[in-house]
Amino acid sequence: xxxxxxxxxxxxxxxxxxxxxxxxxxxxxxxxxxxxxxxxxxxxxxxxxxxxxxxxxxxxxxxxxxxxxxxxxxxxxxxxxxxxxxxxxxxxxxxxxxxxxxxxxxxxxxxxxxxxxxxxxxxxxxxxxxxxxxxxxxxxxxxxxxxxxxxxxxxxxxxxxxxxxxxxxxxxxxxxxxxxxxxxxxxxxxxxx
Numbered sequence: 001x002x003x004x005x006x007x008x009x010x011x012x013x014x015x016x017x018x019x020x021x022x023x024x025x026x027x028x029x030x031x032x033x034x035x036x037x038x039x040x041x042x043x044x045x046x047x048x049x050x051x052x053x054x055x056x057x058x059x060x061x062x063x064x065x066x067x068x069x070x071x072x073x074x075x076x077x078x079x080x081x082x083x084x085x086x087x088x089x090x091x092x093x094x095x096x097x098x099x100x101x102x103x104x105x106x107x108x109x110x111x112x113x114x115x116x117x118x119x120x121x122x123x124x125x126x127x128x129x130x131x132x133x134x135x136x137x138x139x140x141x142x143x144x145x146x147x148x149x150x151x152x153x154x155x156x157x158x159x160x161x162x163x164x165x166x167x168x169x170x171x172x173x174x175x176x177x178x179x180x181x182x183x184x185x186x187x188x189x190x191x192x193x
Contacts (some may be wrong), residue, residue, distance in 0.1 A: 001099075008103055016087045020084060037067075066139050078121045
């Protein structure tokens with residue numbers, strides 16, 4: 001490798017590192033926006049007014065959001081993976097293991113010759129633990145929140161029914177009846193003699 005090729009390889013290496021850093025920043029932005037939207041859904045679920053979100057709607061919208069943002073992150077990870085693979089080949093060329101064939105930034109990121117199709121890279125990225133280590137716990141938290149809201153609403157409706165029964169029992173006062181001073185609820189038929 002000549003000195004001019006070495007300088008070009010180092011410059012391509014630096015540019016690819018910048019591209020990788022930018023895509024990592026986008027990954028974290030996607031994850032941040034997912035958490036913001038899920039936080040809004042949780043607030044709507046537990047709001048005190050009559051426009052409360054139904055538990056099953058919360059669960060459905062939450063799961064759709066998680067799935068959509070998961071695929072969005074996969075699409076961001078594809079060019080990042082291509083850049084990482086290109087950086088690895090540049091490093092091998094700088095060590096003298098292979099001949100430098102660059103600069104190839106455009107060809108690498110546009111799916112040119114010698115690159116993998118984005119579907120195969122996306123399939124490979126699905127197998128990366130770093131992707132799942134964020135989305136599986138978020139999905140578990142959404143399920144726990146939905147279950148908690150469902151249980152609290154069930155217990156809340158049971159408490160309302162008990163309160164309504166006690167109010168209806170208090171609403172019918174007991175008054176002395178016609179037969180030997182027995183107490184009979186108001187509106188109840190008089191006992192027969």
